[in-house]
Amino acid sequence: MPATTLRHIAPVFVTTDLDRALRHYRRLGFSVEAYAGADFYGYARRDGLEIHLATVEPIDRATTTSCAYVWVDDAAALHEEWSAAGVEGRLHAPSPTEYGLDEGAHVDPDGNLVRFGSPSSRETHGDAR
Helix, strand or coil: CCCCCCCCCCCEEEECCHHHHHHHHHHCCCEEEEHHHCCCEEEEEECCEEEEEEECCCCCCCCCCCEEEEECCCHHHHHHHHHHHCCCCEEEEEEECCCCEEEEEEECCCCCEEEEEEECCCCCCCCCC
């Protein structure tokens, strides 16, 4: 039996520019703040989720491996919201998977990946006879 219960997890995403990263996640609907006025660490929070942002130099955007998966109520609605925000980076529309989820993704300007998914709105697996 475990000695304690795990309560929360917060991925740490790297950035070369904390101010830019905080602005980016604010436009995605997160509340953001720098750690005690520091220019090297900050937080982005939304709906009980938390992403930490840490300044690291240099970053190879082609090989950055920070990633988080976010379960959402409606992946298509989140994609529409983030599309309307007009943020930098890459945004991929959700598509149905063979395992019953609609999944999309966003890669921020530093190469950090946020994948998101919700139960599929379409039948994508099994026999439809």
